[in-house]
Amino acid sequence: MRAEARGRNAPRPAPDSWGAVFPGAPQFKGKLTAYDSPIYIADAALYLSKTKPSLGIKDPYELNKAQFDATIALLRKQRPLVKKYWGLASDEISLFKNGDAIIGASWPYTTGQLRAAKSPVREIIPREGATGWLDTWMLSAKAKHPNCAYAWYSYISSPKVQALQGVTWGETPVNKLACGFMNKLSKGSCSVYHANEPESYYASIKFWKTPLADCGNGKKDCMDYSAWVKSWNEVIS
Numbered sequence: 001m002r003a004e005a006r007g008r009n010a011p012r013p014a015p016d017s018w019g020a021v022f023p024g025a026p027q028f029k030g031k032l033t034a035y036d037s038p039i040y041i042a043d044a045a046l047y048l049s050k051t052k053p054s055l056g057i058k059d060p061y062e063l064n065k066a067q068f069d070a071t072i073a074l075l076r077k078q079r080p081l082v083k084k085y086w087g088l089a090s091d092e093i094s095l096f097k098n099g100d101a102i103i104g105a106s107w108p109y110t111t112g113q114l115r116a117a118k119s120p121v122r123e124i125i126p127r128e129g130a131t132g133w134l135d136t137w138m139l140s141a142k143a144k145h146p147n148c149a150y151a152w153y154s155y156i157s158s159p160k161v162q163a164l165q166g167v168t169w170g171e172t173p174v175n176k177l178a179c180g181f182m183n184k185l186s187k188g189s190c191s192v193y194h195a196n197e198p199e200s201y202y203a204s205i206k207f208w209k210t211p212l213a214d215c216g217n218g219k220k221d222c223m224d225y226s227a228w229v230k231s232w233n234e235v236i237s
Contacts, residue, residue: 018047018126020103023077033095033104036085038232039208042131043105045071046206050128060206062215068223075235085236096121109170112192125204133208166193
């Protein structure tokens, strides 16, 4: 997901690709913001998977050394353009509100907060796709009261509760019947948090997973998360 400013400071022409930020156009120097996390490497890898097919990237979380090195090189090219790497949504919200950033990777929550504050922004899914994450409830194999856990699952997945959770935390509910309840709680929130999107929307998102040495294709030469952390710290230092 990427947010961008509209109005006088809006990028021209309106971008539709990660190419606007990887490595980014010169006019964005000092006005670009990026997520401060090793998992952001996957966004760059996703871009390369579409624009450099010769690298053979099939999954942005499963990168062999050559693929990983190419991705890190791209992030190093981006580094001089970045105003600030943000770790908290509030940091990015402040950057856009103050005009310190005009483009960068973002979350629907951020866009919702900025629009509520009347900030002229919009968000898009780049044509190469985007990354995202899922918050999940898990049940221990050794849970003493599993029936209570299943009762909780039933409750938390119900439309009204999903709507409340979505509006409170700025998340997309997994129960599509929550959409109508969301709009009653907060006008337009169903659209803001993408609760009414077609299946193709969700198919365009590569959901986060922990990078492992096991590439998932029978090979075990992928760079694991410790390598991601090390290289990310070197990129932003």
